[in-house]
Amino acid sequence: MTAGMPAETAREAPAPPLRRFELAPVRGVWRHEFALYKRYWRSQSFAAIVEPTFFLLAFGYGFGSLMAVIGDYRYIDFVGTGVVGTAALFTSVFPGMFNSYIRRVYQHTYDAMLATPVDVHELLAGEVLWIAAKSAIYSCTPLLVAMAFGLDPSAGMLLVPLIAFATAFGFGLFGIWASTVVPSINSFDYVITGVVTPLFLVAGTFFPVTTLPGWAQAVSLANPLYHCVELVRHAVFGLRPLTDLGHVGALLLFGALMWLLALQGMRKRLIG
Amino acid sequence: MPVEGLDDTGGQAPPAIALRGVVKRFGEVTAVNGLDLTVPAGICLGLLGANGAGKSTSMRLLTAQARADEGSIEVLGHPVPREAKRVRALMGVVPQQDNLDEELTAQENLEVFAHLYRVPRAGRRAAVDDALALAHLTGKRHTRVDALSGGMRRRLLIARGLVHRPRLVLLDEPTVGLDPQVRAELWGLIDGLRAGGTTVLMSTHYIEEAERLADDCALMSHGRVVARGAPAELIREHAGQRAVEHHGPPDRLAEIEALARAHGLPTRRTGPTVSVLRAEAITPSLADKLGDGVPRAATLEDVFVVLTGETVE
Numbered sequence: 001m002t003a004g005m006p007a008e009t010a011r012e013a014p015a016p017p018l019r020r021f022e023l024a025p026v027r028g029v030w031r032h033e034f035a036l037y038k039r040y041w042r043s044q045s046f047a048a049i050v051e052p053t054f055f056l057l058a059f060g061y062g063f064g065s066l067m068a069v070i071g072d073y074r075y076i077d078f079v080g081t082g083v084v085g086t087a088a089l090f091t092s093v094f095p096g097m098f099n100s101y102i103r104r105v106y107q108h109t110y111d112a113m114l115a116t117p118v119d120v121h122e123l124l125a126g127e128v129l130w131i132a133a134k135s136a137i138y139s140c141t142p143l144l145v146a147m148a149f150g151l152d153p154s155a156g157m158l159l160v161p162l163i164a165f166a167t168a169f170g171f172g173l174f175g176i177w178a179s180t181v182v183p184s185i186n187s188f189d190y191v192i193t194g195v196v197t198p199l200f201l202v203a204g205t206f207f208p209v210t211t212l213p214g215w216a217q218a219v220s221l222a223n224p225l226y227h228c229v230e231l232v233r234h235a236v237f238g239l240r241p242l243t244d245l246g247h248v249g250a251l252l253l254f255g256a257l258m259w260l261l262a263l264q265g266m267r268k269r270l271i272g
Numbered sequence: 273m274p275v276e277g278l279d280d281t282g283g284q285a286p287p288a289i290a291l292r293g294v295v296k297r298f299g300e301v302t303a304v305n306g307l308d309l310t311v312p313a314g315i316c317l318g319l320l321g322a323n324g325a326g327k328s329t330s331m332r333l334l335t336a337q338a339r340a341d342e343g344s345i346e347v348l349g350h351p352v353p354r355e356a357k358r359v360r361a362l363m364g365v366v367p368q369q370d371n372l373d374e375e376l377t378a379q380e381n382l383e384v385f386a387h388l389y390r391v392p393r394a395g396r397r398a399a400v401d402d403a404l405a406l407a408h409l410t411g412k413r414h415t416r417v418d419a420l421s422g423g424m425r426r427r428l429l430i431a432r433g434l435v436h437r438p439r440l441v442l443l444d445e446p447t448v449g450l451d452p453q454v455r456a457e458l459w460g461l462i463d464g465l466r467a468g469g470t471t472v473l474m475s476t477h478y479i480e481e482a483e484r485l486a487d488d489c490a491l492m493s494h495g496r497v498v499a500r501g502a503p504a505e506l507i508r509e510h511a512g513q514r515a516v517e518h519h520g521p522p523d524r525l526a527e528i529e530a531l532a533r534a535h536g537l538p539t540r541r542t543g544p545t546v547s548v549l550r551a552e553a554i555t556p557s558l559a560d561k562l563g564d565g566v567p568r569a570a571t572l573e574d575v576f577v578v579l580t581g582e583t584v585e
Contacts, residue, residue, distance in 0.1 A: 018357045028387035032373070035380040108371035112432075115335050115365035116388040117357045272298070272329075272338035 018117055021125075025118040029126025032109075037134075048138035052087040056080055056142050059206050060149065070208060073237070080146025081236050082205035084139050084160060085167065085229040091135040092168035093196055096175020097188055100127060100266075104179065110270055120267050128172045128262070135168030136161040143236070156235040163235060166251045167228040173258035180265030204229045224254040286349035288313045288440050288471040289334065294343030296329055296495075303329040305495035307343070313439075316462070316472040318486030318503075320479070320572070322582045326495035327475035328368060331444045334473075335360055348440060361390060363440040364433030368448060368475075370425055374418040378409050378428050381417060382435050389436035399435050406461070407431035423454035430461060441465060443474040447481060459484055479573040489572065493580040503572050510578055511538065511570035512550030518565040519545050531561055538578045549574055 060076040103109040203225035227247040289311035296304040304326045332338035336356030345352040347359040382400045407427035447455040491499040525546045532548045540547045
């Protein structure tokens with residue numbers, strides 16, 4: 001082995017000075033994700049599509065046989081729209097937690113990337129935008145299933161991927177932040193049981209939060225998933241502009257807060 | 273040719289690397305302790321030290337993946353960490369730890385890093401092909417990394433750090449854990465880089481590797497450089513030209529050490545032997561007292577042990 005790469009023929013890289021935030025690292029991270037996705041899209045899609053569908057069918061048919069309507073909605077429509085939030089949660093928080101933990105601690109992928117002209121905030125942006133984009137697509141599956149069971153299509157449904165994207169952006173970051181806080185991968189049990197499950201149960205997915213005690217209703221207002229579920233229902237059945245502005249604001253606030261926490265956590269763990 | 277748009281040094285080539293009084297602490301541990309190191313452009317500098325000497329931490333300081341508590345760092349004329357991103361675009365890093373993505377193919381690994389290193393779209397395919405050819409992995413481009421041998425993976429790791437043809441390459445223990453044949457292959461690759469004018473900073477704890485590849489060596493101990501120079505110069509200055517190895521029981525070895533030191537000659541103890549260095553200065557009367565020994569050439573390892581009291585492989 002003798003070949004060398006003479007410095008005189010150095011490959012020309014970026015002409016302009018490097019800016020604080022660039023899209024090139026995001027594209028690089030996406031290239032990495034896409035290469036992995038090409039390999040694992042079947043299993044990822046199976047889990048992302050089938051799991052919320054099971055929820056939808058089990059609750060829709062199970063509870064639906066006991067309770068035909070909730071408020072103005074058929075129960076299966078109520079659940080079909082609610083499970084979009086569940087799908088957005090699951091397809092973002094778990095990749096956020098596990099992928100980032102494994103890549104940081106076991107595979108040292110992030111160490112390798114940060115030795116290139118990539119800063120932590122660009123790496124984080126690449127990872128979470130990929131998670132959110134994928135989640136936005138997968139989260140629409142319950143709506144398609146519900147449509148097969150009679151949910152009427154509406155123009156507002158076109159907003160659902162955007163709502164899922166915003167939700168998954170926040171929860172993906174939450175997962176990444178959690179991965180920087182836990183002492184070992186086994187500690188994710190605490191996060192899943194102690195945080196993810198309660199969030200998923202009191203979001204108005206399977207029953208209206210108005211059936212909960214007053215204090216629990218107040219808590220659900222702090223649950224980003226509740227705002228996602230409400231937005232999806234309103235998008236599908238009719239927007240309520242002022243209320244929905246509040247829901248959008250809550251999701252954006254959640255995303256911004258999680259960005260700050262995840263960035264701080266990643267910097268602490270990756271830069272010595 | 274420097275990377276276009278990034279060389280704003282006015283045409284005068286600064287040292288590739290300049291560290292002045294750099295200190296890095298991890299809690300109670302001081303990993304780098306007042307490190308002064310200048311690496312001129314175009315040479316291969318071997319950073320030689322035992323495990324824990326601060327070599328890897330120094331490498332991470334250069335990429336700003338670790339932040340110095342004190343001192344200043346300049347790489348290719350740019351201050352680090354302030355312009356770390358620009359600096360990382362101009363250099364390639366080959367880490368000690370294999371952090372290739374095992375689930376991707378050799379080509380996919382390189383493609384990802386060609387993106388990250390900002391290789392323009394038009395030249396990306398060629399960059400990946402060149403890097404694969406450099407690593408002699410063209411025939412394995414579609415093989416997943418977890419199916420490559422240890423030597424192939426190490427070559428791919430080096431190719432990944434060179435995919436954008438950097439002006440400076442950091443090699444952190446490039447051949448650690450590899451068998452001698454693969455090590456020799458990689459030495460050929462590193463030699464080729466140096467011959468092509470790329471500046472190489474290579475940390476190693478293999479003396480032979482440093483002697484074989486480095487134009488200049490910096491011996492590190494406890495986070496600082498204790499000696500610096502070309503391997504031959506270092507040997508001549510600190511260990512002389514020749515050494516004589518004496519075997520014997522511990523009492524006899526202690527006696528030989530005392531005799532040599534009384535005459536101002538450094539010694540080095542290795543298991544059941546003691547080497548008397550600067551053997552060319554041994555007088556006939558001292559030679560009689562020391563008794564028979566086996567002469568050999570002085571080595572960089574002798575220098576390292578004499579200066580640090582530590583041993584390396």
